[in-house]
Amino acid sequence: MTRKIALVVNPTSGRGLGARVAPVVQARLESAGLTVDTYQTTCAEDVGRISAEVIGSGADAVALVGGDGTIHLGAQVLAKSGMPFGVIPAGTGNDFARGIGLPLKDPAAAADLIVAGKTRTVDLAVAQGEFITTVVAGGFDSLVNKRANAMTWPKGNSRYTVATLAELRTFKPLEYVVTVDDQVIETRAMLVAVGTGPTYGGGLQICAGAVVDDGLLDITIIQPVSRLKLLQLFPKLSKGTHVGHPMVRALRGRSVRIESPGITAYADGEPLGPLPVDVTIEPGALTVFA
Numbered sequence: 305m306t307r308k309i310a311l312v313v314n315p316t317s318g319r320g321l322g323a324r325v326a327p328v329v330q331a332r333l334e335s336a337g338l339t340v341d342t343y344q345t346t347c348a349e350d351v352g353r354i355s356a357e358v359i360g361s362g363a364d365a366v367a368l369v370g371g372d373g374t375i376h377l378g379a380q381v382l383a384k385s386g387m388p389f390g391v392i393p394a395g396t397g398n399d400f401a402r403g404i405g406l407p408l409k410d411p412a413a414a415a416d417l418i419v420a421g422k423t424r425t426v427d428l429a430v431a432q433g434e435f436i437t438t439v440v441a442g443g444f445d446s447l448v449n450k451r452a453n454a455m456t457w458p459k460g461n462s463r464y465t466v467a468t469l470a471e472l473r474t475f476k477p478l479e480y481v482v483t484v485d486d487q488v489i490e491t492r493a494m495l496v497a498v499g500t501g502p503t504y505g506g507g508l509q510i511c512a513g514a515v516v517d518d519g520l521l522d523i524t525i526i527q528p529v530s531r532l533k534l535l536q537l538f539p540k541l542s543k544g545t546h547v548g549h550p551m552v553r554a555l556r557g558r559s560v561r562i563e564s565p566g567i568t569a570y571a572d573g574e575p576l577g578p579l580p581v582d583v584t585i586e587p588g589a590l591t592v593f594a
């Protein structure tokens with residue numbers, strides 16, 4: 305019997321990349337003999353609504369075209385549904401896709417994984433009643449995000465560089481209480497991150513070494529460092545060479561509470577809400593083509 309795939313496209317992801325790659329993916333799936341129903345989302349709510357409709361519609365699988373925001377929205381209804389779920393990376397960050405080892409710049413190759421039909425299950429974090437597909441973090445990076453979001457200039461990623469430099473001028477290490485399972489850690493830190501996968505921010509290995517299906521959360525505490533050291537840390541995060549550095553404390557656990565007054569937590573690149581935040585793990589919650 306012909307497999308039927310629902311292709312849910314966020315055309316705005318990756319500043320329009322989603323719209324451009326969708327026809328390529330549809331053609332690839334159809335040429336492999338699959339039946340494809342394509343749905344273009346018109347707003348954020350459409351991603352969950354359409355994914356939910358598709359689960360009961362007789363489709364064999366869903367494929368989402370988009371970035372981490374789109375995957376986050378889709379995961380809210382696809383998690384624990386058992387519905388196999390394909391990802392065509394089309395965002396600016398694509399950290400979920402990176403974490404499960406998908407081809408990031410080759411939509412046809414990502415489509416081929418759906419054609420091949422091999423699936424695996426991956427863990428999701430849960431925080432504030434939402435499934436989180438990559439990383440929850442709060443600290444220096446929250447303040448940079450907040451500042452960057454309030455800026456109208458410059459456009460694009462350079463806004464984050466400007467915001468980082470501006471925030472560095474006044475930033476002081478924050479007081480945290482981090483509870484990992486039964487272990488309570490009271491510490492000053494630059495930021496605390498909790499992830500099921502290794503990266504956020506488009507490849508920064510904040511939870512380097514996180515394994516997406518080990519049933520555990522990876523916790524990173526960046527200890528207080530000088531402004532210069534913090535600036536030096538960011539390029540290291542891209543390469544993952546910060547691992548083992550004395551300023552980086554790494555732990556693993558099944559539940560985490562992050563507390564720090566006045567700090568907003570971010571999850572999958574979007575604001576999640578003010579700390580404190582409790583994070584738990586839902587092992588094997590998503591079934592993905594990979």
Ligand SMILES: Nc1ncnc2c1ncn2[C@@H]1O[C@H](COP(=O)(O)OP(=O)(O)OP(=O)(O)O)[C@@H](O)[C@H]1O
Pocket residue numbers: 313314315316317318319345346347348349350351370371372373374375394395396397398399573
């Ligand atoms: N038509 C639309 N369909 C779906 N989402 C939309 C739409 N318009 C705006 N959005 C919003 O776009 C956000 C960004 O999408 P997404 O995260 O997939 O792309 P991105 O930001 O380019 O990639 P990344 O998060 O990987 O950096 C979504 O979280 C959603 O809130």
